[in-house]
Amino acid sequence: MPRNIVKWLPAIVVPAVVVAGVIVLPLQAGAASPLPDRSAKQVLLMIASSAGTDFSGTVQSTSDLGLPALSLSSGMSQSMIDSMSASVPKGMEDFVPKGASNSALTTALGLVSGSHTARVFVDSSKVAGDPQKVRIQLEDKLAERNLVSNGTDVWSYDSQTNTATHAAIPADLSTSVKTKLSGINAAVGVDVSNPSELAKELLDRADPSTKVSVGTDRTVAGRSTYSLVLTPKSSNTLVASVTIDVDSQTGLPLEVTVLAKGQKSPAVQVGFSAVEFSTPDANVFTFTPPVGATVVEQKLPQGTTxxxxxxxxxxxxxxxxxxxxxxxxxxxxxxxxxxxxxxxxxxxxxxxxxxxxxxxxxxxxxxxxxxxxxxxxxxxxxxxxxxxxxxx
Amino acid sequence: MSSSESARIEVIPDRRTAGWDLLWSELSVLFRRRRTWAMLAAVALIPILLAIAVRLSTSTLAAGEGPPFLSRVTQNGLFVGFTSMVVAIPLFLPLTIGVVAGDTIAGEAGQGTLRYLLVAPAGRVRLLLVKYAGAAAFCLAAALILTVAGLLIGAALFPVGPVTLLSGDVISVPEALLRSLLVAAYVSLSLLGLSAIGLFISTLTDVPVGAMAATVVVSVVAQILDILPQLAWLHPWLFSHYWLGFADLLRQPLDWASFGTNAVVQLCYIVIFGALAYSRFATKNIQS
Structure with missing residues (x-):
């Protein structure tokens, strides 16, 4: 019956269109409009000049390091592990998860493996004497870890343990950074605060070991970017290449991709999935520990003791x-x-x-x-x- | 139905209002059913039981123990709703949606009332749309009842005050109520994809229980696929992948990203399974 065939058409056409759209749309988003050509040095200069940019955005990180699968005993607290190891029958001890869930190393390993999403807010405060303000929100499933720095105080907050950690930034930090910078200038023989000279110096130093080139333009987080590609000249390294995608307007690096030899998917990729170049709301950088949270005071080492x-x-x-x-x-x-x-x-x-x-x-x-x-x-x-x- | 019959139905003048009449009668039948009331009452029981258990227990939970937000319930009753949402989403809500969506067409066919519905001047497409609208209304009702029951029992048993969000920022009670409603909206949106799948399965059979069970199985299978790391490429396209993403509404500043992504994914499922359901139902030989 031809009438029935017409009625079956949507069942074939609609899923095909949706699947095609799902595949095609991301590909189109990655295609870039052509940008004026720039040399590697010019792109490096753009990165250096992006220091005063205000922005907020979402950063995605994925890594495929080929690490063995970790049994991080998810969701089990130390007391649960203790009671489990006390009651487990003889010969079954292997089933008790290792009590590694609280160590800093486990946290670090958790951060370098798998994928993560973080929201980043930066207020560079172009007004002289005003400090840079930063807030980073690492979005976990049904939880969040926060880091807030408003120039004078640093707060971190973990929603899972409801703990806030506070540290005061020493008032003389900016002057001590300046003296340290002049020390570095003297030691390196380059004026670090002069971006142009620094870019040239970086390229010169990289030259014997690394080929620095500008790759094809891309689009990251909806913005056209220049790709700075660093390729090791030596063959006895595991790194195949490092690609830095630089925003064509602000010079802010938007994505860093590290490829390993003999592996197709990036070993490490950190980049913006969305970015907005405006000064974030001032409220974002104020943090008061919520009522009921455990507050931990942390002392930074003092400079002169x-x-x-x-x-x-x-x-x-x-x-x-x-x-x-x-x-x-x-x-x-x-x-x-x-x-x-x-x-x-x-x-x-x-x-x-x-x-x-x-x-x-x-x-x-x-x-x-x-x-x-x-x-x-x-x-x-x-x-x-x-x-x-x-x-x- | 033969082509001459459907042609006769199309010329009947009051076709435009027929759809609305059908929707109204579908909704009133659905929400007057004892089964619907029983399921909504069971949904409301989740926060109530949870709050009473926490109130009666003497041991204090360490932060981070148990389901998310549970340790905060004693300090702030408004967290009852969020905790019960986390508890209900993986199995209980899909179960009730499976019953309602699986029953849509198969229930009428099983009772032998489907052909009478099609005699009414609405046509098969409108009947499908109306049945789907009924299932969607149930999603919204279930999420809202869970939220409201959680708020009421939380306010009755625990102190209520400004709410600490996941980011450590604190918001006032009215804003917290607004966020609760947003969470309810997010959860009902999350269940629309599964409802479309249930509608399609319901057109395949005349046995409503089979369609209900199959819909629930689909939701469980999707959640199992979602935890297999080998299928990581598939995860963003599973209808259950963003179910717990309502946590993004509890961040400061409010993160709309997962709301948008969730809406797109659910829309894909609605369009695909809506089309499948149409083709199957429009060509179905209805004898009962």
């Missing part, structure tokens, strides 16, 4: 030894400088694999080799090179 010299001394001892150059560099941490949390962490022991001479944590971008004597080698190089460095 003798205590800092001591920590500086131990910090120098903790500075890793770097061998190799450019992208193939390997950092070696002495066994004494490795924090205890990393050296005997149950979770790390779980995801690190046994290799000759120690244990290794392999990702598509970075390899970590923990020698049996406790030294830790980190580098964006094949694992064999880390083992060779440890054997020297």
């Amino acid at each position: 003798t205590g800092e010299k001591k920590t500086l001394g131990s910090m120098v001892a903790d500075i890793p030894t770097v061998t190799g150059t450019g992208w193939g560099s390997i950092a070696e941490f002495a066994a004494t400088s490795v924090p205890k949390e990393i050296s005997d962490n149950a979770l790390l022991a779980q995801i690190a694999t046994k290799v000759s001479g120690g244990r290794a944590l392999s990702t598509s971008l970075v390899n970590v080799f923990i020698a049996t004597d406790g030294r830790v080698f980190v580098g964006s190089v094949p694992l064999a090179q880390l083992q060779a460095a440890a054997g020297k």
